[in-house]
Amino acid sequence: DVAGFTANEADQLRQAMGSKRSAARMQRLKERLYAGMAARGITGAIADEIFDKMAAFAHYGFPESHSVSFAYLVYSSSYIKLHEPAVFCAALLNAQPMGFWSPHTLVQDARRHGVVVHTPDINASADIATLESCADSFGGLAVRLGIGSVRGVGAEVARLVSEGRPYESLEDLARRVPQLSRKQMEAMATAGAFTNSFGDDRRHTLWEAGAHGNNGEHLQGMLGLNSRPTLPGMEPIEEAIADLWATGISPDGHPTVFLREQLAAKGVRTADELAHVPHKDRVMVAGVVTHRQRPMTAKGATFISLEDETGLINVVCSKGCWARYRAVARDASALLIRGRVESANGAINVLAEHISPLFTPAAVPSRDFR
Template sequence: FQEQLMQMAIDVAGFTAAEADQLRQAMGSKRSRQRMERLRERLYEGMTERGITGEIADRIFEKMAAFANFGFPESHSVSFAYLVYASSWIKLHEPAAFCAALLNAQPMGFYSPHTLVQDARRHGVVVHTPDLNASEAAATLEPCEESHHGVAVRLGLGSVRHIGTDLADAIAAGRPYTDMEDFTRRTGATLPVLEALATAGAFGCFEDVAGHALARRSALWAAGAVAQSRPERLSGVVVGVDAPSLPGMSLAEEANADLWATGVSPDGHPTRFVRPHLDELGVVTAAGLVDVDHGSRVLVGGVVTHRQRPATASGTTFLNLEDETGLVNVICSKGCWARYRRVARGAPALLIRGRVEKVEGVINVVAEKLEAMPVGGSLRSRDFR
């Protein structure tokens, strides 16, 4: 838009590139009308030299001046609209690629990696945890019959705690590894790195003494032993690698382990494991709000993903709660926030009683009472950004 107007000034008035840039700045200024008036004489002189006079010259200038009043926001709106359209198309037709791309672009945007993965899961995309011999440094795609369009997301090694980009690249370049000791000797991985990978289940590609996939607790047991192995020491002399028979992790424990190690739990949202208790309390899920009438009072609960208080909202705070079925928009008035301020600011998960508000297809819950909701796992909300 602005570039087109700059080219018009060059073509019809003989503007130089520098003068055209001054025109661009005038169009983007809060005082664009005054700045455009200052350029008027130069525009008319240039148009006269090229035989453009009278009513035609006036109409050209009027259109330029009028465009300066809305051209800057219009160009931005078109740019953002195009991004929204392209993103929506990719999310609809290639949801796995869309999810992987956003994960690889972190840190960014409004939503955390966990929320992005949960949304992908709700749309049929299978997301796999990191695997030492299957994962690249970043999130990738791999075939999976159970996933939407037969494509799943594999989390990258760089998503694991204590592993930065350089180490993740080095680990991926050294694949395949035969066992934990081989991995440690070749990469120089420290004990914290080994424990983080074990907690994330990344050593599941190896086998234990019974020939089964190496469980997380067994890998954690072995981490302390193999951490002593180094290239300058003889291989195969480390003792205490083979763990005794240990109970496997429950689904809830695995979800908590995933959240600690990667910040993402592909197979288990924290609210999923307390849903029976929430059902007893009468908590309505995010998906269930669709069937609740406007004006009804409900109890909702979930992990807090955002707390926002725009400067133009007159003290109103907006929260997002997430459960295993989706997101809940919560509107908290200035008075309600003040009444429950401590729990509202500090609790990682909340139970909120309030009134359902449905306007033009958007569902909100206007909060009346807030209380902490105990859940497993550790998710950090993105507050007041």
């Protein structure tokens, strides 16, 4: 108003004040601003003060506008995660690859918040992660992993498999979706995708998948699988290993679950127990490595995120500690760490003093130095 700007000119000024190149754009509008203010009797020091204040705001207007946008995204995401955790988890799984957290960590977090996550199923799964009713899951919704989450299947084949549902048997699947290779069918069997629908355990369906793969040209009933061997079923630890290999996700068992008895005997604390450990007390923690980070502002410190079956553990590794245990700290997929608890304002860290490898039943890939 002080410069008599039209609606279009006012919008240009607004954009200039929130632009990444705000200084240059403000200079281009300066002459028009001063002319408009002069026409309304605003000149000299007062006009300079008005322009200087607008130009000063423009220096941080761009990050401020972005911070508002990010704040809205954070608020919306937090609301959905709190009230609809199954929806939140499924949406993030379907948006992969993305972001800081791996699908394995996203699923483990959802499980800790009461969400049931099911393995892929040839007749129950779509090509992507979906929701299904489940009285045992938070909010009555469970997440069903998609066929596309299985190693080596790919989006196009997963779509074809999903569109052809339901299937009566492995032979029916192989005949109707000839694009499925033997390796893809074996990966699906390893993931347990045939167990519920075809009423058989993983080892037997894996054996049959090897015979059915690439056999779409055979006549129905001509594969001669009546003399299949008797195979032992998989133990829970073996199923967890199979899940991690086939999908990168273990819905029913975190790798540290199977080591908890031995770890507890050594005095190793879980992530949720750290909240009850006094500040500066020495502890031992263990978990799979999810991240390694070394921010420019950390003065050489490296931050390691560990995950066990109860949650995440933040570990701070000083420059000297990293140099001392570099090979293990950098390369091991899971770690056993001794250090001191640092607790302040609700944030809990473990300041590492000693680092050794933790040998888990299955490895989970970490996301390092991103």
